[in-house]
Amino acid sequence: MTSIPRTAAFQPNAPRRHVRLALERTRIELLTFFRTPEQVFFTFLLPVLFVVIFSTIFSGEIDGPPGAETVQFSQYFVPGMIATGIVSATFASLAMTVSMEQHEGMLRRLSGTPLPRSAYFAGKVGLALVTSFLEVVIILGIGVVAYGVKLPTEPTKWLVFAGVFFLGVASCSLLGIAYTRLIRTGSSAPAIVQPPYLILQFISGVFLQYNQVPGFLKAVASIFPLKWMVQGYRYVFLPEWVAQDDYGGGWQVEKVFIVLIAWFIASFVLARVFFRWNRGQNG
Amino acid sequence: MTTAVRAQAIRKRYGDFEALKGVDLEVPEGEVFALLGPNGAGKTTFIEILEGFRARTSGEAEVLGIDPMKPDAKWRARIGIVLQSAGFFETLTPLEIVRHFGSFYPDPLPAERVIEMVGLSEKGNERCRSLSGGQKRRVDLALGIVGNPELIFLDEPTTGLDPQGRRQIWDVVRNFTALGTTVLLTTHYLDEAEQLANRVGVIIKGDLVEVGTPREIGGRQRATARVTFATRGALAGRALPEGLALNREGDVVTLETFEPTQAVAALSRWAEDAGASEIPELSVTRPSLEDIYLQMVAASEAEGTSQ
Numbered sequence: 001m002t003s004i005p006r007t008a009a010f011q012p013n014a015p016r017r018h019v020r021l022a023l024e025r026t027r028i029e030l031l032t033f034f035r036t037p038e039q040v041f042f043t044f045l046l047p048v049l050f051v052v053i054f055s056t057i058f059s060g061e062i063d064g065p066p067g068a069e070t071v072q073f074s075q076y077f078v079p080g081m082i083a084t085g086i087v088s089a090t091f092a093s094l095a096m097t098v099s100m101e102q103h104e105g106m107l108r109r110l111s112g113t114p115l116p117r118s119a120y121f122a123g124k125v126g127l128a129l130v131t132s133f134l135e136v137v138i139i140l141g142i143g144v145v146a147y148g149v150k151l152p153t154e155p156t157k158w159l160v161f162a163g164v165f166f167l168g169v170a171s172c173s174l175l176g177i178a179y180t181r182l183i184r185t186g187s188s189a190p191a192i193v194q195p196p197y198l199i200l201q202f203i204s205g206v207f208l209q210y211n212q213v214p215g216f217l218k219a220v221a222s223i224f225p226l227k228w229m230v231q232g233y234r235y236v237f238l239p240e241w242v243a244q245d246d247y248g249g250g251w252q253v254e255k256v257f258i259v260l261i262a263w264f265i266a267s268f269v270l271a272r273v274f275f276r277w278n279r280g281q282n283g
Numbered sequence: 284m285t286t287a288v289r290a291q292a293i294r295k296r297y298g299d300f301e302a303l304k305g306v307d308l309e310v311p312e313g314e315v316f317a318l319l320g321p322n323g324a325g326k327t328t329f330i331e332i333l334e335g336f337r338a339r340t341s342g343e344a345e346v347l348g349i350d351p352m353k354p355d356a357k358w359r360a361r362i363g364i365v366l367q368s369a370g371f372f373e374t375l376t377p378l379e380i381v382r383h384f385g386s387f388y389p390d391p392l393p394a395e396r397v398i399e400m401v402g403l404s405e406k407g408n409e410r411c412r413s414l415s416g417g418q419k420r421r422v423d424l425a426l427g428i429v430g431n432p433e434l435i436f437l438d439e440p441t442t443g444l445d446p447q448g449r450r451q452i453w454d455v456v457r458n459f460t461a462l463g464t465t466v467l468l469t470t471h472y473l474d475e476a477e478q479l480a481n482r483v484g485v486i487i488k489g490d491l492v493e494v495g496t497p498r499e500i501g502g503r504q505r506a507t508a509r510v511t512f513a514t515r516g517a518l519a520g521r522a523l524p525e526g527l528a529l530n531r532e533g534d535v536v537t538l539e540t541f542e543p544t545q546a547v548a549a550l551s552r553w554a555e556d557a558g559a560s561e562i563p564e565l566s567v568t569r570p571s572l573e574d575i576y577l578q579m580v581a582a583s584e585a586e587g588t589s590q
Contacts (some may be wrong), residue, residue: 035374
């Protein structure tokens with residue numbers, strides 16, 4: 001048998017191997033996702049419905065201080081829709097699919113192979129990056145074409161847009177993976193995933209103006225990434241005076257990034273600590 | 284010869300229930316070993332401890348020289364696992380999945396060859412959701428061997444398959460073991476153990492009660508043979524030969540003997556004298572593995588109730 005030289009030369013922790021497997025996992029995740037039409041349809045349907053319903057119901061304008069330009073409601077809500085669309089494509093979607101894979105024994109299969117855990121995570125984050133990106137494009141497309149949403153022109157705003165996007169997708173994906181620890185049976189996943197996500201959407205000001213959220217709920221929302229993602233995107237799409245009204249004087253973009261970077265690190269640690277290849281066992 | 288699997292006094296306890304009561308086992312490299320036992324006997328628990336999926340309560344274990352409680356990628360690359368049941372990849376094709384799993388290993392077999400080995404060449408490019416149960420099981424098997432492992436674990440490889448599907452899986456396993464790969468399999472089919480394994484271990488209620496070749500297990504080759512025939516035609520109404528402990532029931536005669544060859548010789552002389560060139564329905568049988576196994580299970584149950 002040729003086994004001895006072969007395994008002796010095998011370096012499971014070579015960085016190139018990790019990168020190659022991360023890309024390979026992403027490829028197979030994307031292949032699986034796009035071959036499941038129901039999943040594709042519902043992933044992208046929800047944000048579309050939200051944009052359409054909100055922009056149709058709240059068709060007015062928000063008045064600014066004298067002399068300042070007014071802001072359309074659609075312009076105000078689209079940044080929140082983008083943020084919550086990302087959370088839906090990352091945290092909610094991954095928490096449910098990963099726990100399904102755990103309970104069906106799919107992960108058990110993978111854990112019996114030399115595949116590194118990090119490559120599995122990377123594949124999930126890779127999938128979430130692609131679906132989130134498409135979701136953002138769809139939301140913005142509808143907003144611009146149908147509801148007159150204006151895109152920012154300054155390059156720095158687009159940089160902030162990209163930064164919030166990558167940090168938000170990565171941390172919310174990893175949080176979704178860590179969150180599977182709380183899901184005890186496959187069928188209970190939606191019931192355990194949806195409530196915290198729904199509540200956070202309300203108290204983070206996705207569906208209402210942030211200044212309408214009571215102070216103590218603002219304090220709760222400020223702990224989690226969604227509020228900061230919404231704030232970052234509102235900075236990108238809204239004039240300065242809105243921050244005076246809604247975010248206590250300024251957009252605090254630096255603080256948005258500090259919090260999101262902290263969450264990115266924390267979510268990586270949480271995913272490593274809480275993720276299990278297989279449930280109901282000590283594996 | 285080196286040892287592929289060594290287990291000493293393996294115990295596994297779930298609360299008050301002792302699933303494994305101190306199992307010892309050594310499987311040398313290149314052997315096909317079958318763990319035989321009824322459902323709930325502890326087969327899967329034991330094999331999952333060796334696969335590194337479950338922690339043992341006590342005892343020592345070494346699989347390819349490594350403690351399975353400390354699995355690492357290098358070790359995983361040397362073993363192949365076919366689980367009893369696992370999630371499936373409905374939207375991917377067998378070739379895609381096998382190629383994908385192959386990419387995890389340092390020296391995988393070519394995916395096309397693996398698909399051919401498991402007899403799925405014609406279905407290689409079809410989505411898995413359209414495959415039959417037996418075909419899916421062959422994909423499971425393909426995923427277990429694509430890494431070109433030194434040791435393969437097969438947990439009930441043919442449970443739930445039809446006879447034809449079982450034979451196909453056996454052929455694949457035989458092809459692989461012909462190359463010298465060690466195999467540890469569990470089954471509750473006796474014919475499967477007899478067909479595939481060099482040695483069989485019978486596990487009942489968490490105890491490995493006996494280990495041996497399929498031929499010798501349960502003292503099978505030492506047991507008496509049973510000779511049976513019918514007294515019909517020219518033999519009807521003839522006095523039976525003397526000197527043999529014959530047992531007659533209607534026109535069927537049976538004989539338990541340690542010397543079946545001599546008994547048959549005596550019977551044919553007797554039949555020839557009677558003018559019969561053939562003895563109707565003559566057969567010589569030894570207890571099947573199944574008989575032995577059912578005796579063992581019954582003995583263990585009886586012991587259990589007397590305690």
